[in-house]
Amino acid sequence: MPLLPEISDFKTYESLFKQDEIWLPVMQQLCRQHGLPASELQRCTLGSAIVYRCAGRILKLFAPLWPEEFQRERLGLASCQALSIPVPRLFESGQYEGWDYLIIQALPGVSLGEVWKTLPQTQQYSLMQQAGEIMRALHRLPLPQDEALGAGWPAFMKAQSEGFVQNQTARGLDARWTAELNRWLQTHLSRLPEMPPVLLHSDLTGDHFLAQEVQGQWRITGLIDFGDLMQGHPLYEFGAPLIVYTRGRQDLRHRLLTAYGLEPTPELGEALFTALLLHRFLNMPA
Template sequence: MSMTLPHLTDAESFRAFRYDSSRWLPIALDIARSHGFDADAPHVFATGTNLVVGLGDTLILKIFPPLLRAQFVSERGSLTQLNGRLHLPIPEIAAEGMRDGWPYLIITRLAGTLGSEVWPHLPEDQKERLLRQIGETIAAVQRAPLGALGRIEPRWDDFMRRQMQGCRARHTRLGLAPKFLSGLDDLLRDAEQLIPMDAPPVILIGEYIPENFLLACDDGQWSLAGLFDFGDVLAGWRDYDLLGPSAFMAAGRPGRVKNLLEGFGHPKPDYALKRRLMALMLLHRASDLNSHICIEGWQEQAEDLVELQELIWPG
């Protein structure tokens, strides 16, 4: 078997390669051993974007294909910049390098239970409590200095303008109902005034969702215990990072929304804030309202985008 990582030119060929771990796991283990780490009990993570393998209980190896080098730059830069600056544990870099043009990181493995395993079963008061902690964590990350992340591409103004240009085509392709598409031009026109393009940027993780954080339970109370996956970091306007928890977790519940926004530092949401968040939700790089808004029957409860923003961010 070849111990060389291949030259892959497109995402489809990489996905096929990633799914067949027999083609790359021996190379991953060789990388781990080259740094002196134990590779006798590997665990391949089937989900995720890159090649990811657990090395026992304490380390994780992430190998990035050259076509996703930007994710390596983002992850490495974020872990370096945020190290020691948060109250919440994040992975630390134990080793890094390059193999056949594929950059990799060996990072510490955090303790805790994956948020997506716990969140659906929590009582409402604990969901509100966790959303307040998430809001506080977003604010803490954004207080950290940008450092080298200030040079990460794309720049916020370029990113937003590109998203605006492709917004209608994207949501038409994804099957957004005509009654919402009809208000898109008005919303995008408002967005140019509501979304700051040249304000001082902050670190944006982009995906504060249950799959990307760990929880721990103490005397029946669940709390945030760790944050990971920094492959899609941007530098830009702060409200962008409220979209993940708004879509995937708050579910339009007034108590959840209130705790998220108060934890973040926003007062009671006014029309302008709701309008800006609605615009940002449609402009998010992963935006797909039909798949991501976790309010049951929201398509029938709202007749246009204005009613939808009131449904998602009540109060």
Template structure:
């Protein structure tokens, strides 16, 4: 009987040792460290082991082979991300106007859950964005709005396990918001305004929502673009480890901060294609989105807000809100 490829060989474990999440983050892109586990997955499912390469960005171990397949290993402490991705992948695939990976296999190896999925063509929008002209950028944001609208219309039955439990979630985020942004390096004159700002925004926050399927990740790293005869087009979307159920506005934050920040034209392209009435979007929408940006579970405005010089140019959160969303 051939040996079980999922079993450690003697004193050679399949996974490298590490001490906690921070230590894992330092090694997750080290292909050699995870090669035994990757080879075991390949042997189990008959995958090619040629051209193996690890992705440097992300949260989990992600490796591609020369057969356009992706192997994604989730450490045990991120099992919730495995559940989110496996559930949302099948719900999104072929059901939104953008390509998404096809889920090929899901299993577990020595306590590590993993997914095998197809690799999509295209380049991350992060790489294509600098080469895109203004017309292409407007079209890209409009496309993102269309994709998001279709995603939010999908049924959520069977996805209850990834529900954010929004009302409780938002209260936890409010309680820790000031401390979080101080840790993230937000200028102190803005950090000190957070309690009063959030108090003013409380009546505008979504409450007791009918949740939709969110990715929380409509960001330029997770959107794929392809160059066509008509120029660059957004054609695909990847990485659903942060998928959850919650209020629809939560998904607007990624494209608003990373891509459309400070541009009325790009903001209107996104919101208009999603379905907002642009004749009078109103200050309430700006305030609600700014509050949600502060409360996002991964909020880090110094990294996420692509608006040159904003830290030294605004004296208040209200002013920052108007700079980001000049609607």
């Protein structure tokens, strides 16, 4: 008898996501297959995959609705090992009842978002410096030629700009704001500076940078979750950290941009806002 449910749409998946009685038997079976102690399984509910921690490993189970997420995650783990910051090692990958899974290294540290608001200004400056340097190193990696990265930036930009009104309306943004922001986007889209496409993590939020306190100083000590990996314009990467970390603070924004190697100017500010409006996960306050 199959252990995994039939999932036909996101609503069904969402309703089952936190039901450990469904997922735990599957994870126990994977532990037996790969020689891990099933008694140590612990559920993690962040992200969209089914994730458990066990004996220094992370087990990630991907719903068949989004096979590309598994492909991007695996590609990102392989492509980003050259970074100086730790990225999880891939130990195993396979399928269980048609669901893809990965078993990867569990990195030490806490999500940077958990501690960010408690940190003094000097520590936040330092972390934005580190984040900018990590982003610059990521964007200097060779760009893999892999279908998992999608159709390319021009096609993505076209789809996002043409679908802006529909997407933001569906997310509850007021019609007046939707129209005004769409006018901005259509006016400024052609002004995005020409830059070669790079490898993008695309979701550098508080959950995906890991951090540790070392001798009284907080350091970014890990980069995780590559399910949204894509190729595209470097400025697209700044959307998440500017919203999550800098939150309109010019001092932190300046530190992040200059650490990356950009000179903050009004023109750059406009380009960053344009790139933000193209973001897949943009959810403006209603």
